Amino acid sequence: xxxxxxxxxxxxxxxxxxxxxxxxxxxxxxxxxxxxxxxxxxxxxxxxxxxxxxxxxxxxxxxxxxxxxxxxxxxxxxxxxxxxxxxxxxxxxxxxxxxxxxxxxxxxxxxxxxxxxxxxxxxxxxxxxxxxxxxxxxxxxxxxxxxxxxxxxxxxxxxxxxxxxxxxxxxxxxxxxxxxxxxxxxxxxxxxxxxxxxxxxxxxxxxxxxxxxxxxxxxxxxxxxxxxxxxxxxxxxxxxxxxxxxxxxxxxxxxxxxxxxxxxxxxxxxxxxxxxxxxxxxxxxxxxxxxxxxxxxxxxxxxxxxxxxxxxxxxxxxxxxxxxxxxxxxxxxxxxxxxxxxxxxxxxxxxxxxxxxxxxxxxxxxxxxxxxxxxxxxxxxxxxxxxxxxxxxxxxxxxxxxxxxxxxxxxxxxxxxxxxxxxxxxxxxxxxxxxxxxxxxxxxxxxxxxxxxxxxxxxxxxxxxxxxxxxxxxxxxxxxxxxxxxxxxxx
Numbered sequence: 203x204x205x206x207x208x209x210x211x212x213x214x215x216x217x218x219x220x221x222x223x224x225x226x227x228x229x230x231x232x233x234x235x236x237x238x239x240x241x242x243x244x245x246x247x248x249x250x251x252x253x254x255x256x257x258x259x260x261x262x263x264x265x266x267x268x269x270x271x272x273x274x275x276x277x278x279x280x281x282x283x284x285x286x287x288x289x290x291x292x293x294x295x296x297x298x299x300x301x302x303x304x305x306x307x308x309x310x311x312x313x314x315x316x317x318x319x320x321x322x323x324x325x326x327x328x329x330x331x332x333x334x335x336x337x338x339x340x341x342x343x344x345x346x347x348x349x350x351x352x353x354x355x356x357x358x359x360x361x362x363x364x365x366x367x368x369x370x371x372x373x374x375x376x377x378x379x380x381x382x383x384x385x386x387x388x389x390x391x392x393x394x395x396x397x398x399x400x401x402x403x404x405x406x407x408x409x410x411x412x413x414x415x416x417x418x419x420x421x422x423x424x425x426x427x428x429x430x431x432x433x434x435x436x437x438x439x440x441x442x443x444x445x446x447x448x449x450x451x452x453x454x455x456x457x458x459x460x461x462x463x464x465x466x467x468x469x470x471x472x473x474x475x476x477x478x479x480x481x482x483x484x485x486x487x488x489x490x491x492x493x494x495x496x497x498x499x500x501x502x503x504x505x506x507x508x509x510x511x512x513x514x515x516x517x518x519x520x521x522x523x524x525x526x527x528x529x530x531x532x533x534x535x536x537x538x539x540x541x542x543x544x545x546x547x548x549x550x551x552x553x554x555x556x557x558x559x560x561x562x563x564x565x566x567x568x569x570x571x572x573x574x575x576x577x578x579x580x581x582x583x584x585x586x587x588x589x590x591x592x593x594x595x596x597x598x599x600x601x602x603x604x605x606x607x608x609x610x611x612x613x614x615x616x617x618x619x620x621x622x623x624x625x626x627x628x629x630x631x632x633x634x635x636x637x638x639x640x641x642x643x644x645x646x647x648x649x650x651x652x653x654x655x656x657x658x659x660x661x662x663x664x665x666x667x668x669x670x671x672x673x674x675x676x677x678x679x680x681x682x683x684x685x686x687x688x689x690x691x692x693x
Contacts, residue, residue: 213216225523228548231554235362235603236489236508237344243510252293252535252542254515263646274689295634340365340614346402360387360395363602367633368399371682372407372475384615386595406474412679413438419470429455430463442468442685470676472682488607490560490615492571500571502560505607506551512549514542523556555600558590564605567618574610575638581618637677644683653691 234242324413343365351358363385369375378396382389399408399630405422415435427430432453433441440449441464450460487508495501519539526532566586569577583601587594601615618632642662647653653661655674662669683689 203267217319224544224677226365227544228551229599230359231548232552233359233599234269235600236487237341238348238362238603239552240509241348243512243545245547246542246545247510247512250538250539250542252514252519253512254518256511256513258389273389278349278672279373303670323589341400343368343399343407344603347398350398350401351525356391357394357398360385360557361398364395364399366601366603366614368408368475369494369617369680371473372404372409373680373682374408375680377410384598386598395640404468404471404474406471411676412472412682415472415474416467416470417683419474425466428463429453429459430635433460433463436465442687444687472684484670487605488612489556489604492560492606492608494609500564500568502564504557504560506553509549512546514539530688550604555592555596556604558592559586559600560588560606562589563618570610571608577634578635578638580633583619594655631676633684636667637681639665640677641675641681644678644689647689649689649691652686654686660666 211477231239231242247255247310303306344362347358347361347365347614353362364374364381367375367381367384374381374396376384378389378392381396382392385392385537396408400418402408406415406419413434416438417431418427420426420434433449435448437452440452446457446460446464450457455463488505491505493501493503520536526535538613548609557591564571566581567579570579583596583597587597590597601619604615606615608615639662640658643653643658655678656669658674659669662674678685
């Protein structure tokens with residue numbers, strides 16, 4: 203019997219209860235980002251004496267930071283494959299065994315702590331002592347989330363998933379209700395996850411619009427209730443039109459106090475993600491690389507270097523099997539072997555699913571890969587799930603917290619799933635492609651005569667896109683771009 207994610211196993215109720223933890227682990231591994239999965243693998247190595255690390259962490263990280271072009275994917279898969287011996291038969295049978303009596307209290311500690319290879323133990327210790335990195339934007343977010351949710355695994359998993367919905371400016375691209383639907387969790391849990399993201403550095407993250415972004419930053423600077431807070435909270439439109447006397451009257455303040463508050467507001471970051479110094483290190487390491495080969499063909503490559511290379515120590519396992527006579531010790535050993543092989547199988551399933559998604563991106567987004575954001579097409583999870591013959595929830599978990607390196611830059615996989623618009627000629631463009639066109643129009647405008655939202659709407663109409671003025675304003679704010687009056691330069 204061959205196991206697959208989402209497969210309904212027709213077994214007895216007792217067996218279904220045994221399978222549930224294994225299925226849960228597979229789903230957690232599928233959804234985990236590379237940093238979270240790395241920590242999961244290191245934890246499993248510490249807890250399971252049959253698992254072994256083949257490469258010190260610092261070598262993995264240095265190789266990744268160098269952008270090493272060596273293709274060690276085949277070697278990794280060979281190591282992994284050797285660890286999953288006869289997985290279709292042995293793994294299935296092992297998982298269906300009764301593991302409920304994993305009685306550690308009656309187990310002699312010798313098995314767990316003994317090692318036939320002192321060099322292997324030294325290598326393992328070196329691995330844990332050598333973990334260090336200078337994180338980029340997304341990695342710093344993940345590290346903050348992991349640090350603040352150490353005893354809240356559900357909140358941690360959801361917050362990591364929500365972080366994938368942050369755009370390049372640090373804004374959330376969906377409402378709380380839409381996120382609850384996407385993540386398949388109650389609204390109150392999503393709101394708790396958003397609150398956590400908004401508590402992270404830099405201040406202003408996970409806002410839904412410019413107003414909320416600025417208020418979060420003012421709260422961080424203990425400006426709640428100040429004139430600046432009042433202006434942003436209730437008079438942002440007047441501020442955009444530079445109506446300072448009217449604002450002064452409405453907030454019951456002197457004009458110079460309003461001008462002073464305006465100076466503080468202008469020091470805030472409309473794009474909070476820009477507060478990170480991305481020169482510290484590359485941003486989050488990609489899980490996938492899409493590039494052209496020597497023949498000019500698009501190819502997808504899984505980035506195995508971001509994960510520790512973990513295998514079953516077969517020599518040690520064979521040695522233990524020969525020398526163990528106690529039934530309880532044999533039971534413990536069998537459970538640890540089953541656990542190790544299930545873990546590695548789940549990792550390989552995760553990588554296989556990511557590879558399929560990468561191939562789909564090549565097929566569906568070839569124009570984007572070649573020409574950039576203006577050619578980004580909207581993608582829907584249900585359609586991709588049907589194409590790959592997977593469940594939609596599998597796609598949702600697989601793309602959470604994952605990143606792909608393309609010729610157009612590094613993107614979260616979630617980036618490719620958005621609403622779309624049709625041009626007059628029938629071509630479909632994603633909402634992100636529309637935002638890119640708005641940014642391009644504003645970058646090309648006369649700074650002394652900046653384009654109004656209505657003018658931008660009219661310019662897009664000439665390009666065959668029917669985008670309302672309100673939608674233009676919404677997208678402009680989501681990109682952290684100020685209103686016309688605040689962009690205008692004076693002679």
